[in-house]
Amino acid sequence: MASAKFVKVAQVDEIPSGQMKMVEIGSEQVLLANVSGKIYACSDICSHSYASLSEGDLKDEEVQCPLHGGSFNVITGEPMSAPCEEKIKTFEVRIAGQDVLVGPAKD
Numbered sequence: 001m002a003s004a005k006f007v008k009v010a011q012v013d014e015i016p017s018g019q020m021k022m023v024e025i026g027s028e029q030v031l032l033a034n035v036s037g038k039i040y041a042c043s044d045i046c047s048h049s050y051a052s053l054s055e056g057d058l059k060d061e062e063v064q065c066p067l068h069g070g071s072f073n074v075i076t077g078e079p080m081s082a083p084c085e086e087k088i089k090t091f092e093v094r095i096a097g098q099d100v101l102v103g104p105a106k107d
């Protein structure tokens with residue numbers, strides 16, 4: 001089993017509550033979203049077609065895709081409204097001091 005690897009991707013103060021930031025980890029685009037003071041990570045790429053969710057709108061834990069208006073729960077990755085049907089990946093997040101670290105994808 002591969003050991004869990006966490007990568008420093010941002011500083012906590014770069015993502016205030018209610019805000020999002022896209023980061024790249026290798027070839028993966030990851031969306032960091034601050035929901036009520038807690039930072040979550042999920043795929044930045046919409047599973048419907050191809051759009052960067054960080055360019056959409058975050059309302060509580062729901063991110064709305066800028067292209068066709070579908071949405072996902074940034075905590076669970078589950079689609080919340082059409083035309084999104086396929087779940088997006090979510091990732092482990094750790095905070096170490098001011099550093100935001102992203103780990104492996106959750107199941």
Ligand code: FES
Pocket residue numbers: 046047048049050051065066067068069070071082083084
């Ligand atoms: S590309 Fe995101 S809803 Fe269509």
